[in-house]
Amino acid sequence: MIKPIKLLIFGMLISLTVSCQNKPQNRMLEDYTKLPEFKWVENLNCPTGYPIAVYRGGLEGNGFVSLSDRFSTGIRGWGSSGGGTNNGVKPLPSRINCIWVSYAENCTYSIDSDIDYERMIQLFKEGYQDSSFFFNGDGEYKQTTFRTILVGFAPGGVVVIWAMGAGRTVEVGRYKGEKYIVPQAEIDKLDNHERLLFDATDRKNIMLNTKVIPLNVRKANAGKPIPFGLWDTYRTRHSWRPTFVLRTEGEMLLSYIEMFNGEAVNLFDQELVQNKFKKRAIPKFFDLGWRDREGQGYGGDIIFDEQEIFKAFEEIYKDDKEGQAELQFSINYANDYVTVLLKLGDKEIRLPKTKVKVYKSSSLTLKK
Incomplete structure (x- = not known):
């Protein structure tokens, strides 16, 4: 994810210079003729080290988008997109109904649940400001909207x-499946390809495949229990905002x-100027773009140490759960390093394990 975003920042800085198996059902919506349609594609996701494969089912509504026979390595991390196959203009889904294999757990899950259709409709209708158009269109405003519905297991x-969408990811909802045993009689009727999903040797080979689980991840996870509940912990939100010292x-x-x-947001234009406190999850990564007083452009990659930043947020909010914290980024005089500090009231916590990389834009002057 970091490389494409880095290229985006360079471009921005330079441009300133120049039924799982049967007929799908819908138990929530009845008047299909009034449903709005949007252009979107489905994607699958899972955490790195915990690959999954969907056996049957998909997203339901006024129509059906299949997730069947789809595999996700999660190699790009929780909340990252993969490849979709059903891109087109269609209604948004109101239900998820599928069966999937969890390789790390060596078991199968099933889910048949309403999803937050009204929230999804609101998000797609409202959309958000198009950052690419803003930076490539002399600072003009243009609305864009979401283009992918990402399902993470x-x-x-x-x-x-x-x-x-481009530069923005918003959680629609969290849901829960239950363990499920696919009948052996059903497995016996599958073709050789589908039957591999339930083959013990193939499942083991998937977990040993370094193209699915990188060797460093496998070594880091070796001998450790699966951290059940971790991905719910990630959903904890606090009121905070980034601040910048140049x-x-x-x-x-x-x-x-x-x-x-898994959420993401690109702050720029008035949203960056206003910089309001918002309830957000704990940040994993920042990409920064700035220019000095001579107009030279710079970008920075900021990668947080997971244990350090979670401990810092826990400590900073320990005595004031509803407080408003600032994550302060201080850029030095040479514009070649960034230090990070978490602040709330009189409390300050430095984050020395943060990885920082600063780079220069190829353009020497930027249009004011």
């Missing part, structure tokens, strides 16, 4: 659905944030 039967009287241009719960 985590250990313990946890299912999270997000609306995803030593050279420069100007922040954008701040792209990825959070541990």
